Amino acid sequence: MITWRFPLSSRILRPLLWRCPEWWVLVLSAAAWIFFVVDGFWYRPFEEANSHMWMGRMYHTVPSPGILHALDGAVSAAILHWPVMIAAMMFPLLVGQLRVVAARSLWSRRNRAMAFFLSGYTLPWLLYGLAVEVCRQTTALSSFSPLLPLCLLSAAAWQLSPLKRRSLVSCHLTMPLAPSGWRSDFDCCRYGVRIAMSCSLSCWVLMLTCVAAYHALWAMLVVTAVAWLERLLRRPRQIWIATALVGVALCAARTA
Amino acid sequence: MTEGDGLTMRTRKDAWKIPATDQTLVWYAKAIAEMKKRPITDPTSWRYQAAVHDYVSGDDPLATHGEALPTPSDQQTFWARCQHGSWFFLPWHRAYLFYFEHILRQIIQKLGGPSDWALPYWNYSDPSNSSARCLPPLFWAPKLPDGTANPLLVSERVNGANSGHQIGTPADAENSTCLGKPLFINNSTGGATGFGGGRTGFSHAGGVTGGCEAVPHNTMHGAVGGPTGWMSAFNTAPLDPIFWLHHANLDRLWVVWLKGNSKHVNPTMAAWLTAVRFGFHDAGGSVVSITPSQVLDTRDALLDYMYEDESDPLHTAGPAVAPLAARTTMEIQRIPEMVGATDTQQAITLGQESSSVQFALQAPTGPALTLDAADSTVPREVHLNIENITATGRPIESYEVYVNVPDGDTPENHPELMAGLIPRFGIFEASRPTLEHAGDGLNYAFDITAVVAGLQKLGKWDPSNIRITFVPHRSEAERTAATSTLPIRIGRVSLYFA
Numbered sequence: 001m002i003t004w005r006f007p008l009s010s011r012i013l014r015p016l017l018w019r020c021p022e023w024w025v026l027v028l029s030a031a032a033w034i035f036f037v038v039d040g041f042w043y044r045p046f047e048e049a050n051s052h053m054w055m056g057r058m059y060h061t062v063p064s065p066g067i068l069h070a071l072d073g074a075v076s077a078a079i080l081h082w083p084v085m086i087a088a089m090m091f092p093l094l095v096g097q098l099r100v101v102a103a104r105s106l107w108s109r110r111n112r113a114m115a116f117f118l119s120g121y122t123l124p125w126l127l128y129g130l131a132v133e134v135c136r137q138t139t140a141l142s143s144f145s146p147l148l149p150l151c152l153l154s155a156a157a158w159q160l161s162p163l164k165r166r167s168l169v170s171c172h173l174t175m176p177l178a179p180s181g182w183r184s185d186f187d188c189c190r191y192g193v194r195i196a197m198s199c200s201l202s203c204w205v206l207m208l209t210c211v212a213a214y215h216a217l218w219a220m221l222v223v224t225a226v227a228w229l230e231r232l233l234r235r236p237r238q239i240w241i242a243t244a245l246v247g248v249a250l251c252a253a254r255t256a
Numbered sequence: 257m258t259e260g261d262g263l264t265m266r267t268r269k270d271a272w273k274i275p276a277t278d279q280t281l282v283w284y285a286k287a288i289a290e291m292k293k294r295p296i297t298d299p300t301s302w303r304y305q306a307a308v309h310d311y312v313s314g315d316d317p318l319a320t321h322g323e324a325l326p327t328p329s330d331q332q333t334f335w336a337r338c339q340h341g342s343w344f345f346l347p348w349h350r351a352y353l354f355y356f357e358h359i360l361r362q363i364i365q366k367l368g369g370p371s372d373w374a375l376p377y378w379n380y381s382d383p384s385n386s387s388a389r390c391l392p393p394l395f396w397a398p399k400l401p402d403g404t405a406n407p408l409l410v411s412e413r414v415n416g417a418n419s420g421h422q423i424g425t426p427a428d429a430e431n432s433t434c435l436g437k438p439l440f441i442n443n444s445t446g447g448a449t450g451f452g453g454g455r456t457g458f459s460h461a462g463g464v465t466g467g468c469e470a471v472p473h474n475t476m477h478g479a480v481g482g483p484t485g486w487m488s489a490f491n492t493a494p495l496d497p498i499f500w501l502h503h504a505n506l507d508r509l510w511v512v513w514l515k516g517n518s519k520h521v522n523p524t525m526a527a528w529l530t531a532v533r534f535g536f537h538d539a540g541g542s543v544v545s546i547t548p549s550q551v552l553d554t555r556d557a558l559l560d561y562m563y564e565d566e567s568d569p570l571h572t573a574g575p576a577v578a579p580l581a582a583r584t585t586m587e588i589q590r591i592p593e594m595v596g597a598t599d600t601q602q603a604i605t606l607g608q609e610s611s612s613v614q615f616a617l618q619a620p621t622g623p624a625l626t627l628d629a630a631d632s633t634v635p636r637e638v639h640l641n642i643e644n645i646t647a648t649g650r651p652i653e654s655y656e657v658y659v660n661v662p663d664g665d666t667p668e669n670h671p672e673l674m675a676g677l678i679p680r681f682g683i684f685e686a687s688r689p690t691l692e693h694a695g696d697g698l699n700y701a702f703d704i705t706a707v708v709a710g711l712q713k714l715g716k717w718d719p720s721n722i723r724i725t726f727v728p729h730r731s732e733a734e735r736t737a738a739t740s741t742l743p744i745r746i747g748r749v750s751l752y753f754a
Contacts, residue, residue: 018591018623103446104643104750107593107622165691173694174463176644176747179597179615187600232457239329 021102021110025091025118032088036217082129085207085215086122089224090199093231094121096172097195101188104177113177113188120192121199128200132211148212152249155205156242163201165238168230170198203227213252222248266374266561268508271392271501272385273564279369280376281394281408287363288407288497297326299334299537300359303495307331308352308536309338310460310490310685310692317412317492334535336692338490340682341465341699342456343441343523346510347548348534349503354551354559355536355544356500362539374561377504380429380476383569389422389429391480395498396420408497414482414731424479424731427471427656427677434467435513435570440523442466442701446641447592447752449701451513451520458532460692464641464699468513473506474679475654479731481681483652490685508563511554516568522552590754591623592639596722597750604746606655606726610667613749614723624753637754638708639701640675640724644747646687646697651680651744654729659707660722667727672710676702677729683744697747724749 017023098114105113158164175194177187200207206223213219226241274280294301303318304326311331325331339348357375364373382388394400395408396418409418417423434451442450446464453466465474481488486496493499513520523529529549538544554561596617598604604613619625624636642657657675658667667673678700689695711717 015591015623103443103592104594104597104748106595106618107620162691166689169691170689170694172459173696174644174699175696176600177597178600179594179750183599183601238332 022095022098022114024111025094025098025114029087029091032084032091035084036088036215036220081215082126083122085129085210085220086125089210089220089227090121090125091118093171093199093227094118094195097174097191100174101177101191104174105184105188106179109180109184113184116185116188117192117195120189120194121196122192124193124196124200128204128207132208136211148209149249149253151205151209151212152245152252155209156245156249158205159238159242159245167198167201171195171202171231173198264372265555266372267564268374268504268561269376269564270382271376271378272382272388274376274392280373281392282400283364283367283369283373284360284376284497285394285400285406285408286367286369287360289404290363290367291359292407295324297324299326299541300539304537305356305359306492306494307335309336309494311335312491312685312690315489315491317486318495334537336460336491337534339459340469340490341453341463342459343453343466343528344456344458344532344534344548345453345466345469346507347528347551350507350510350551350554350559351534351536351546353500353503353507354546355538359537359539375504376501377508377563378498378501379505379508379565380423380502381431381472381569387422389424389426389479390420391417391423391498392501393420410486410496410498412484412486412492413480413496414485417480417482417485422731424476425729427674427729428475428479428654428679428731429472431468431472431509432570433471433676435509435516435568437467437513438517438519440521443592446643446699446701446750447594447639448590448637448754449639449703452510452522455523455527464701468506468509470679470700471677472509473502474681475677476502477681478654478679483680484650488650488681490682507554508566511563511566512568515566516570590637592637592752592754593620593622593624594750594752595620595624598748600748604726604749606653606728606744606746608653608728610725610727612661612723612725614721615749615751617718617720617722617751619719620753636705637703638705639752639754640704641748641750641752642678642700642702642746643750644697644699645678645683645744646695646747647683647742647744648687649742650684651742653744654678654680655744656727656729657702658725658727659704660711660716660718661725662716667725673707675704675707675724676700678726678744680744697745701752722751 094117098117101113101117102110173194175187175191177191178184203223206226210216210219210223226245230238230241269278269280271281288302291300291302291305294304296303296307298304303316326335337348338352339345342348353375360375361371361373365371378392379385380389391413394406397406398409400406411418414423437449437451439448439450440452442448442452442454442464449464449467449470451467453469454463456463477487477493480496480498480502481493486492487499487502514522530547533545533547535543535545550558553559554563596615598613598615602613602615604611640657640659655678656667657678658670658673659675661667661670661673683698686693686698687695708717
C-alpha cells in the first residue's frame with residue numbers, strides 16, 4: 001500500500017505550529033498587506049489624475065469602481081478600511097501578546113482565545129477610525145494632504161512625550177485570563193481592548209498620518225516601521241525616531 | 257576599553273573568608289566614601305551608579321531639595337536599566353558590576369590601594385560556614401578600623417542584620433534548585449523555568465522570573481531589606497553596599513552553573529548574544545557599551561577575573577565542553593500545556609494568615625498528551641505558575657507555596673510539598689504603571705515535578721484537582737516583629753504539563 005506523506009512531516013511541522021500559535025494571524029496580516037499593495041497599484045491611474053495623488057489614493061472624494069471606493073461615507077470607511085489596515089499594520093506587533101494568550105489558555109481553546117483577543121483589540125481601533133472618518137466627512141475636507149506634514153510633526157512631538165512612553169510600556173502588559181467558559185472569552189476580549197487602548201494611545205498620531213496620506217503604501221510602511229522599531233527595542237531612543245519623522249515631514253511639505 | 261593585562265587575573269574573594277590582614281573590604285568602604293562625595297550628575301558617583309539600576313523620582317532617600325539631576329536624555333539612556341524577568345538578567349548585571357568595579361578600582365588605586373583589587377562576594381549559601389547568612393562584620397561595624405565612619409553600614413536593613421544575626425531562612429539562601437536547572441532559558445509566557453530567565457527584549461520589567469533570579473536573588477534581596485529596607489526595592493537596593501556583593505555571588509553562580517554540568521550552556525541565539533547593547537560609563541566617565549557576547553567568560557581578556565570558589569555544590573561536573581549537538585538540544589524546550597487555572601473572579605489575596613486556592617485540572621490534549629503517548633520514557637514536567645502578582649505598597653511578607661497539603665495539617669510540616677517561594681522583592685515596583693513598568697506585576701514559575709511525583713507515589717495525586725496553599729514566609733526576627741501586613745494580590749494560579 002502506498003501512503004502519501006506531506007513533505008514536512010508532522011514531527012517537524014506540528015511542533016513548529018505549536019510554538020508559533022499566532023501563525024494564522026500573521027497569514028491574515030500578510031493577506032491584508034497584499035490587498036493594500038494590489039489595491040494601490042490598481043488605482044494608480046486615478047491617483048495620477050489628481051495633483052495630490054503622488055503619494056496615495058483619494059477614495060471617497062473621487063468616484064471610482066474599487067472594492068472600497070464603492071462604499072462611501074465615514075461608517076463604511078471605518079468598517080471596511082480600518083480593520084484591514086489594523087490587520088496589516090498592528091497584528092504582527094501582537095505576536096508577544098498572542099503567545100501569552102495562547103500559552104495561558106487550555107490547549108483546545110488556544111485559537112478561540114486568540115480570536116477573542118483580536119476582536120477586542122480591533123474594537124477600540126474601529127471606534128477611533130470611525131471618529132477620524134466622521135471628522136473628515138463633516139469638515140468636508142476634500143484633501144488631507146496639507147495636513148500631512150503637520151501630522152508627521154505632531155507624531156514627532158508625541159514620540160517625545162512621557163505619555164507616549166508610558167502607553168508604549170503598557171502595550172506589553174499581561175492580564176489574568178479565566179481558563180474556560182464565557183469568562184475566558186470575555187477575559188480574552190477584555191485583554192484585547194486593554195492592549196488596544198494602550199496601542200492606540202501610543203500610535204494615534206501615527207495612524208492619523210496614514211489617514212492624511214490616504215493610506216498610501218509608503219506612509220503605512222513608515223508607520224509600521226516606527227511601530228516595529230519601538231516595540232522591538234522596548235526602550236528606543238525616541239529622539240532618533242522623532243528626528244526621522246521630522247525629516248519625513250519636511251519631505252512631505254516640499255512635495256505637497 | 258581594555259581591561260586586565262592578561263598576566264595577573266584578579267580574584268573576587270569570598271567576603272567571609274578574607275583574612276583579617278586583607279584590606280579588600282576596607283578599600284571597598286573607602287572607595288564608596290569617595291564615590292559618595294561626587295554629585296549625582298557625575299556618572300561615577302555612588303547615587304548615579306545606583307540609579308543605573310533603577311531610579312524613582314520622589315522616592316530617592318538621598319535626594320536633597322533643589323539638587324541638579326542629569327539631563328532627561330541622560331536619565332532615559334542610562335538610568336533604570338536593570339534587567340529583571342529576562343534572559344538579560346545575568347549578562348546585564350555582570351556588565352553592571354564590571355564597570356562599577358572598574359570605577360572602584362581606579363579610586364582605590366588613587367588612594368594608594370592595590371591595582372588588582374576586585375569586588376568580593378557574599379556566599380550566603382556556604383554550607384561550611386554557620387554564619388553564612390549573617391552580613392560580614394564590616395558591613396555592620398559602626399566604624400572602619402581607622403576610626404572613620406563606615407560607609408558599608410546602612411541602617412535601612414531588616415531587624416537583626418546589623419547586629420550579626422542570621423538573615424532570612426535557609427530557603428532564602430538555597431542555591432541548589434537554580435543550579436540544578438538544565439536549561440538557561442525559561443518559557444517567557446510561563447510553564448517552564450530555566451536558570452537565567454525568559455526570552456525578552458531589553459526589558460526593565462520582564463516576563464517570568466528565572467531560576468537564579470527568583471532564589472536566591474529575589475529572596476535574599478527581600479531578606480536583607482525586610483519590609484522597608486533599601487535592599488527590598490529596585491531603586492534603593494544598590495544604595496546598600498551589600499547589594500554589590502550579593503550580585504557578585506549571583507554572577508559567581510552563573511560561572512558555577514556553567515562549569516557544573518557539561519549540558520549547562522548559555523543561549524547561542526544572536527537575539528541574546530549581540531542584538532542588544534548595554535550602555536554604561538567607565539571609570540573615566542566615558543560612555544561605553546557592551547553586549548552579552550562580551551561577558552560570557554569572566555576569564556577572558558576584557559573581564560579578566562575569577563572567583564575564589566567556583567566549585568559546584570551539587571557535584572555534578574561532567575566533561576568541560578559540551579558537544580555541539582548537546583548544546584543545540586539544550587536550547588530546545590518542551591512546549592508547556594496549561595491544564596488548569598484559577599478563575600479570574602476568584603480573588604487571591606495573601607495576608608498575614610495562610611490561604612488556599614483550589615482549581616480543576618483537565619487531561620492534556622496537546623503536546624503533553626503526545627509526550628505521554630509517543631515517548632513515555634521522557635518524564636513529564638509539571639510547573640506551577642503564579643501570575644500577575646501585585647501589591648499597592650511594599651509587601652511585608654514573602655510567601656511559601658505548597659501543593660495539596662492534607663486537610664487540617666500544617667504546611668510547614670510538609671517540606672516535601674513545598675513548590676517554592678514568592679519573594680517580596682520587586683513586587684511593588686512591578687505593580688506601578690510607570691515609564692518603565694506596565695504595572696502588571698511579577699510572575700513566577702515553579703517546577704513541581706518532584707512534588708507531584710512524590711504525591712503520585714503515595715497515591716495522593718488527584719489528576720482532576722489541585723490545591724495550592726500560601727503561607728507567610730518569615731525568619732525568626734520577622735516572626736516576632738510582624739504586626740501588620742500589606743496584602744499581595746495574585747492574578748491567577750495555573751498548572752502546566754510539559
